[in-house]
Amino acid sequence: EAQVTQNPRYLITVTGKKLTVTCSQNMNHEYMSWYRQDPGLGLRQIYYSMNVEVTDKGDVPEGYKVSRKEKRNFPLILESPSPNQTSLYFCASSAGTGGTEAFFGQGTRLTVV
Amino acid sequence: GDSVTQMEGPVTLSEEAFLTINCTYTATGYPSLFWYVQYPGEGLQLLLKATKADDKGSNKGFEATYRKETTSFHLEKGSVQVSDSAVYFCALTIKAAGNKLTFGGGTRVLVKP
Numbered sequence: 212e213a214q215v216t217q218n219p220r221y222l223i224t225v226t227g228k229k230l231t232v233t234c235s236q237n238m239n240h241e242y243m244s245w246y247r248q249d250p251g252l253g254l255r256q257i258y259y260s261m262n263v264e265v266t267d268k269g270d271v272p273e274g275y276k277v278s279r280k281e282k283r284n285f286p287l288i289l290e291s292p293s294p295n296q297t298s299l300y301f302c303a304s305s306a307g308t309g310g311t312e313a314f315f316g317q318g319t320r321l322t323v324v
Numbered sequence: 325g326d327s328v329t330q331m332e333g334p335v336t337l338s339e340e341a342f343l344t345i346n347c348t349y350t351a352t353g354y355p356s357l358f359w360y361v362q363y364p365g366e367g368l369q370l371l372l373k374a375t376k377a378d379d380k381g382s383n384k385g386f387e388a389t390y391r392k393e394t395t396s397f398h399l400e401k402g403s404v405q406v407s408d409s410a411v412y413f414c415a416l417t418i419k420a421a422g423n424k425l426t427f428g429g430g431t432r433v434l435v436k437p
Contacts, residue, residue, distance in 0.1 A: 215367075242423045244423070244424070244425075246425075246427075251332075251429050251430075252429060253328075253413060253427035253428050253429045253430050254368075254413070254425070254427045255427075256424055256425070259423075259424060269424065301367055301368065303368075303425075305423045307423070310356035310373060310375035310417065310419075311423065312370045312373070313368075313370070313423065313425060315360075315367035315368040315369070316367050317365075317366055317367045318366075318367050
């Protein structure tokens, strides 16, 4: 079954404690990205990757890091989380550019206290 | 920059009512347009898409027509069911921007029996 898998689904952490949210896709997609979803703002792109070892900033990259060492994995790293990073996070992957469908993971609800 | 504006919710309807969710966009290039749906506790799923002017996307009884002259992509369904209760996101991609999705703020729809 084609899918994007994120872990964990829920996470509560304290300010400043480094964390990683994993994302893996089994569709051999080249393009992967991370979004955060906040009420009334829709989803905003944090980082994206167009292929292995190729990553770039999206619209809201501050406070986040990513890596793309393998095609299937695209982890999101918060080196020093702050309360304003409390949000719902989604990983997505797609095969091409322009009008192709993006497949989304089930989301990670992060709370930073 | 590119942006998507959609009507704010929540929209509350009775079963079998007609649903319209307005969506307009501004884009620097020629966009592909999408509607994604998010059911409670799940990630986003593609509902329908249109990649050029005057195209009509349709799925599960939902329709939307790409109107370049009015920069709109309104979502419609003639007879909603309780199972259509979800959050609906209008989005666009520009080929020159890779597969970055620009989302509207989302519209929550609640269908009552």
